[in-house]
Amino acid sequence: MKNRSLVSICDYNKDEQLKILEVSKEFEKKPKQRLLDGFVIASLFFEPSTRTRLSFESAINMLGGRIIGFTDAGSSSVKKGESLRDTIRTVNNYSDLIVMRHPLDGAARFASEVADIPIINAGDGANQHPTQTMLDLYTIMQTQNKLENLKVGFVGDLKYGRTVHSLTQALANFNCEFSFVAPNFLQIPTQYKEFLDEKGLKYETLANIHEVIPEVDILYMTRIQRERFSDPQEYEKVKDAYELKKSDMEPAKKNMKVLHPLPRVNEINIDVDSMPEAYYFQQALNGVFVRQAIVSMILGIK
Amino acid sequence: MKELIVSAIDTGTVIDHIPAKSVMQVVRILGLEDFENMILIGTNFDSKKLIKKGIIKVKGKFFKPETINKIALVAPQATLTIIEDYNVKNKTIVEVPEEIIGIVQCPNQNCITNHEEMNSEFFVVDKTNGIKLKCHFCEKTFGQEEMKIL
Secondary structure, rough: OOOOOOOOOOHOOOHHHHHHHHHHHHHHOOOOOOOOOOEEEEEEEOOOOOOHHHHHHHHHHHHHOOOEEEEEHHHOOOHHOOOHHHHHHHHHOOOOOOEEEOOOEEEEHHHHHHHHEEEEEEEEEOOEEEHHHHHHHHHHHHHHHHOOOOEEEEEOOOOOOHHHHHHHHHHHHHHOOOEEOHHHHOOOOHHHHHHHHHHHEEEEEEHHHHHHHHHHHEEEOOOOOOOHHOOOOHHHHHHHHHHHHHHOOOOOEOOOOOOEEOOOOOOOOOHHHHOEOOOHHHHHHHHHHHHHHHHHHOOOOO | OOOOOOOOOOOOOEEEEEEEEHHHHHHHHHOOOOOOEEEEEEEEEEEEOOOOOEEEEEEEEOHHHHHHHHHOOOOOOOOOEEEOOOEEEEEOOOOOOEEEEEOOOOOOOHHHOOOOOOOEEEEEEEOOOOOOOEEOOOOOEEEHHEEEEO
């Protein structure tokens, strides 16, 4: 993995993904080590993000690396109309690795072809967010002690939710079964159904969250965004139908865990937070260890 | 002997069985606008294979397979005849390439290729039920009906 960009989850094969999980575990045990002494890492956030950026920066700081960069496009030369190509070429001269988030789909792939240093994609538009996928895999492994043969339910905006797409692709390596729960117009795109068909994996698409709660090992909730709806009344109806409440959780299996990439709005009622099944805050913490593993493996230290 | 509606060329390439509506796209894809040799372009001929077809004859020009295969996107049934001294030297059909660089615009408005000065790039993921392309950058897959030729 040394010097190889991570743009899409499919850039790394199953063995490489498992190796990342293994190294992440080492960092979970000992997150503060001065492994990145002398390394400069560029953190280019062309679009604001709190969680992902802070988790990357925290991961790098704990390992003693230095960070340069910007936190939104407004405070960079992009505002002056600089092309992405030129920004990347310039930063390429100043750093050992670039972590980038960009509002356009495919921006990270393009950057990885312009730069000679590796790129880690921290989200490109609605396309990919592979470090989120790795931390999701890590969390699933942590809670279920395995990745194979699990039944995973995805709920919410499955059409635009990039975390859902990438995690589906990643879990397809482990013979999992999928339930996609969403209103019709936000259902999982055909492209991903075809992908699962090719792999010969079982999946179902449904509209009612209550049908999947007793069945699944992992319930992966996502946010349904108001902007996706042209009719505000329709949004209110859908929002309530896809809200997970403590009272819904009664038939869940004992090992079942609820995950969410965060930020949540109202798709998980706060009365779920105190339940043993609620695992989304631990999931966010895992982001630090997984990003430590990915950064140090790409820099060739681990 | 059948009368030729478009005059014969002594040496060069004949591209036949182009869907009538795609003739101008083929001209553009092959960059024939900038050509100085004689080019005969005919279209809206009756055809058994296609309802209306077009034909292009380019004098003194032989295309590389990777160039000519680009037209498979708009003319998947096109045939290619190499003429030397008024004789047919070779006859082939176009083949859909594995990768398409430039030519097609990504239909995803949020794709980087629509915002940065760069070439689009696609993998051909399906050739059997109409052509399906996957954008190398935004990773979206789409069918022929959404394709826009640049």
